[in-house]
Amino acid sequence: MIKKTTVLLCGLLLGAISHAQATDSASSATQQEAVAEFNWFEYIGKDRQFASELPDRTYQNPILPGFYPDPSITRKGEDYYLVNSSFAYTPGLPVLHSKNLVDWQLVGHALTSENAIDFTGLELSRGIFAPTIRYHDGLFYIITTAVDAGGNFIITAKDPAGPWSSPIWLPEVGGIDPDLFFDDNGKAYIAHNDAPPEAPLYDGHRAIWLWEYDVKQQKVKAGSRRLLINGGTDIAEQPVWIEGPHIYHINGWYYLTCAQGGTSVNHSQVVFRTRSLTEEFVPYQHNPILTQKDLPREKQVVSATGHADFIQTAEGDWWSVFLATRPYQDDHYNTGRETFLLPVHWEDEWPHILPPGETVPLTPRRPAIAPDINTKQPLARNFSWRDEFSGRRLNPLWISVKDFARDWVSLSNGVLQLHPQTASLRDLGGVSYLGRRQQHQRFTARTQLAMPASDTAAGLAVYQNETHHYQLLLSENITNDAKAYQVSLYKVSPTGKALVAQKTIDKPASAVVLQVDVDGSKAYFSYQQDGQNTPLGEAQDARHLSTASAGGFVGATVGMMALQADNQSTH
Template sequence: MSTFTNPILKGFSPDPSVCAVGEDYYLVTSTFSYFPGVPIYHSKDLVNWKQIGNILDRKEQLPLEGAGHSRGIFAPTLRYHNGMFYMITTNVDHGGNFIVTAEKPEGPWSDPYWLKDAPGIDPSLFFDDDGKCYYTGTRPNPEGPKYNGDWEVWLQELDLETMQLTGVSTKIWAGAMKNAIWPEGPHLYKKDGYYYVMIAEGGTGYNHSITIARSERIDGHYEGYKNNPILTHRHLGKAFPVHNVGHGDLVETPDGQWFLTCLASRIFDGYSNLGRETFLAKVEWEDGWPVVNPGIGRLLAEQEHSLPMVPVEQQEQYDLSEDSPAFMYLRHPQMENYDRKSRAGWLRLHATSETLKDLSSPTYLGLRQQAMNYTLTTQLDASSLANDKAEVGLAVVQNDRYAIRLVASPFEEGFTVRMITTIDGVDEVVGEVTGMGALLELSFIGEGQQVKALVKDIESGREDTVAENIDTHYLSTEVAGGFVGCTMGLYVTSDNKGDYADFNWLEQKITK
């Protein structure tokens, strides 16, 4: 039997939702303030995934003006019914809950159907045997929350003709624990005459968990499973290397096997710089209830897998002359600043005065950081720059107040290369090399929570260490807060309109 390693999606990939279409599987995750929104992946084995696009790839679908890094798009759900794909999610600051549809998972996806009278977050869809569609979501206690996190899961029919809710809104569950906090991420399933509602509760941090209830009627009464939670790591101690387990979705294979995708965070020296990632577990049904990884009851770093493996090539180096669905931008990128026409084989990034500290759209092209042991390298030509306040180079971004940069700036007859940390909004230069040329290779080398910054002058062959042994634990949820993981990539800024730099390639290589 083959084995696989968790996580199945490395790096910032929270709130996974999965659906099966025959022997093909599709999965989506949250993107918050990044554009395009909601990546969609395809797999034949639930382990090896290839990104085939992004569902929200037009500004009309994804208003993000002024969104904080952990605002924007929360918790998408992906479902398939009668030849149509449905993705439902929440834009927390711009319109609330909405649905988009497509006949093919690659798109094109429709403009949003904004849902009226649909409070709360984390919506999901369920298609019953009679053809009716039901919305589930989570909302504050309508009588007024009695404590922080006093929310409830609710159900209402969705009219597929009008794409609006119809009928009565019904509370169906408030979680397994007494005074449960943040019952969210609900999904409905039907099996052997029962309706099951599976949720996350306990908050998205260390006490996160997955719980389940069932009913013979879709609108309840839902009876909680006596052995809840069906999955959590909160009882394993903080020294355990995987925390925050929750927000699951079940999927059944054509031959009747069941699996669960969920989010969890790998911990490195006490911190989760990579954010919440997507993990996979086996599910067996016993006495009408799901058991996750029977006999073990937790996520595994390596696990046997019963489906035939269909490997997918993992890309490390990106030819910047071509777009990629893996590329991520902040909020609403001005795509004219990402120029692939002016210099053949290169990407020309036009600078603006906006920086990574601004809740706007600086010129930044990122990838999800996938490992703590890595090299991130690019080759750039900064010869067009004249403004000594311009910066061109690499950045690792947690949010607008926590980041690191390795950037070149014009200085006298050459360029100065600096490594700069941003901690709680305050910049500090932690290393500097002067007298470099304009054609440079810049590299971050990550070794756990320590980072080294290197520069190479391509024309002269000179190589220097800009900084080393720089601690990066603050690029984590535990310090920076929020719900995102780090991204890393290319960055340009300048007060001088017309400044630009050319980039030849970008490589993120996992070294351990």
């Protein structure tokens, strides 16, 4: 009896263990099924502006088309390095390299999972604002602002490709857009935008302040704060949004150049100078030295110029990088604020970038420093870019939203896997999305994906921000017919997520291609199954993806997304 009971208990115990293992396996299988698999992604730029051959010894403006705003530049020997604002995209602070100021290649990011800053809960246009990059005494420095995520900080690196240090926070330094200036006498200074010394006299009244910075102690010197500019070039005229300061010491003069007028159509670049940082900065009587605001709107092929930084080549020539936009149809632009390049000319010991009333040239003469460079990852002109996901690491051009960890991404045997999270692109975090910058007003983007499991919806997104984007999704048919799938097009706006068009695929297939074609103000969505292309819905309004419609400071991205199928209609 005892033996029978023991055998029975052992059997029950083994049964329970087997049942638990089976349950765990089933749970594991379910978790494994919650994945979207993409075989490749392709982006093809088709801008008419970039279609013709460049005249001899010229280059194309913008040098960095697409969402590359607030450029800052430095030089080490014959190598130039540039960094841009990244806001709440991750990884943050893209670092680019060039030998000739014209052809640039992404070499890394200064903010990665190793020195991440928490962007949880931020809107997309918060986070990292206008950085400054400088090379000094064997070390690269980036100083910038994490808006609503800690304030101003400095990071350093021996190699600009990384790794970069953990943030050195500057709690005393308020405001945004800090600049780091190393003087010839061994001293260092931080200039930045902040509130004026008194209550603001008008909307947009700001000021530029200066601190002395102790490089060894890695902190500002107590009591060193002083006012440089109150309001702007002439406070009696109520100039607005003085920001983006940079200081240079050239031929006995200290020059301070700033953006003024806001980053829209009134954006401009102004300059001041003084013989000593302890004396008053005097504004140039012929300011601004760069703007397009004085041109009729119909002639503004390029608009919103400003946020300039200067660089001197080894040959002694001066150049400026700055942001600008390429608008269409009354100042709409989906490509965001882009990086442009122009020479700096000196007259009466004052810098000039562009004479008043002149349009920004799109094909200026090249710098006389280096030949063309064939980059592996083209960032300018028309190009075709295809990712087969064949490497062990994700291509650095892919960016995501507020998430440095990316534990929802995996690469396996030439397949990109996205594991859907609980949130989607309408939320402020926890979204499974990988995008690349829209760099052309006219482009095609497409991706091939396997048929997702019943608990997953996946596809293509054209994304401006949380409240302005399109989703083209593939999922199982809501009738739960295992042999049927549906392709759905959604438009996300401030009022919610609306179904625009939907079609059922009647037979199973191994893979489907989802595609978007954008031509200025129009976006066309389609899908391809068994080699046949099928449009989905009518032409959509691409102005919905523009900064003029969505607000904020970012440009549109296009890429791949995954979400839980039961959240498809609401997320």
